Amino acid sequence: MYFDLLIPSQLAGALIPDLILIIGAMLLLLVAVWGPETMARARLTGMLAIGVCFATFAAVVWLWHGQATASAGIIAVDAFRWATDCIILAATIIATTLMIDYSEREQLVSAESYVLLLLAAGGMMLLAASRDLIVVFLGIELMSIASYVLSGLDRRSSRGAEAALKYFLLGAFSTGFLLYGIALVYGATGSTDIETIGSVVTGANFNNPLLLAGIGMLIVGFCFKIAAVPFHMWAPDVYDGAATPITAFMAAAVKAAAFAAFLRVWIEAFPGATAAWMHPLQWLAALTMVGGNVIALQQKSMKRMLAYSSIAHAGYLLVTVVVANALGASAFLFYLVAYTLATMGAFAVVIALGEPGERNQQIADYAGLWNVEPWLAAAMAVFMMALLGFPIAGGMGFFAKFYVIDAALHAPHPQTALAVILVIASVISAGYYLGVVLVMFMKPRPADALVVRPVPTGTFLVIYLSAFTLLLFGILPNGFAALARESVPIGMVSSPARAPVAAAASR
Secondary structure, three states: OOOEOOOOOHHHHHOHHHHHHHHHHHHHHHHHHOOOOOHHHHHHHHHHHHHHHHHHHHHHHHHHHOOOEOOOOOEOOOHHHHHHHHHHHHHHHHHHHHHHHHHHHHOOOOOHHHHHHHHHHHHHHHHHHEOEHHHHHHHHHHHHHHHHHHHOOOOOOHHHHHHHHHHHHHHHHHHHHHHHHHHHHHHHHOOOEHHHHHHHOOOOOOOOHHHHHHHHHHHHHHHHHHOOOOOOOOHHHHHHHOOHHHHHHHHHHHHHHHHHHHHHHHHHHOHHHHHHHHHHHHHHHHHHHHHHHHHHOOOOEHHHHHHHHHHHHHHHHHHHHHHOOHHHHHHHHHHHHHHHHHHHHHHHHHHHHOEOOOEOOEHHHHOOHHHHOHHHHHHHHHHHHHHHOOOHHHHHHHHHHHHHHHHHHOOOOOOHHHHHHHHHHHHHHHHHHHHHHHHHHHOOOOOOOOOOOOOOHHHHHHHHHHHHHHHHHHHOOHHHHHHHHHOOOOOOOOOOOOOHHHHHHOO
16 A cells, blocks of 8 residues: 655655654643643653654554655655654653653653653654755754753753753754755755755765865764764763663664764765765774773763763764665664664663662662562663673674674675774673673672662563563564665665675575
8 A cells, every 4th residue: 555645745744753743742842831840740741742652653654554655855755764763762752651750759840851852752753854954954953952951851960950061062063063064065066955965976076175075074963963982072971960761862862863864864965975985984983883882891880881882882883874875774773773772771770770869870789689689680681781792692782783794794895894893892892791790690789788679660661671672583583684674765776785684584
């Protein structure tokens, strides 16, 4: 069955899921402010926000399953967009669920936080759908402004205020690079439409200094948003200072949306200028993989360790951008699902074990967790193994890294050096991922350790459903791997090389 999205227009029809989400957020804003600020009203707003996400999710699945088509325009209607939207919405649902439980523990009456989560998700979905650099800018601004406020949501926390200020200042700085890059690319090509830019930028004229400067500015802008080394300086402090559910949301959903836009722009707009950007991105990927993991080894705080872990994973995902074809896009989607589940599951355990005031967040506080909460320790071990890419226990994470490596090795321009660095960086990461497992299972529980509180229902579901999904797709990856193989950007010309997920699925 095919749905014609030309009525009333390509733009309005293609944005049906986005409009559902944004209109739902506007209606929830009325619910949030219509009456006194109470915990009950905040919880109601959070539950309704989850309902809006599910309604949007249903619209995405309906269009995806119906193989919706549309004329060429500034909004993409393709499987890559729908798959990314599903990941963003899943992360938003998880973050909202965690925020409801976290707010009750911290006595944080903030019904507006759920509206901001939906608005940020709306910006992310716009990023995933954009095929025009101006729309990319609009999506980033909508996502970023909501994220700035979310990072400083707890006005009682000085660390939260510091995080919000740092995020705002550096975010605004990076947006300037991005906007200037868009202006330079427009000056060189006469268009902001990435399909048109791709047709103009050919091997014969990519040496235009204006175009090269624009590409360089775009790289800086995107690398700030994904927290790639050396543009990562904001991430550890912001992740550490923000409320833990917001940290999880930024580490997973914000990174997913920024990478989706980065990948689409690079694949569709600049395939003819590969020689201009290939080497800079290779160096950035290598520095990010190694730098994030080496600094994470030195962290004692669980949140800061996961922050640097997130930076390292940005390096792994940058490899898929360097590959810049169907191989990389399919590996990107599979990796993104594994990373999102593992990261948000790990932060959910941090919330479950946390105390009011964000206490009990040192890695040493997890000592002997196996003796008092064996299932919670087992779930955390699954998340650590998945982020490490360890077979069996972290099976989905293992296949995710395997697909990225396979994409790097079988690209038209093989990235053997990056594949080797990825393996070495993963070995380095074992030092802190396995360190957490060692503390939980091998260290004795201190006599003065804080008593683990009962895990709230929402957080409980997030932890164990995430762990179960990671284990399930680690054992049976073929179905999802085949789906990832088919979900590539609409403007991509498939490489004659074999797709990594196809090869793995056939084994």
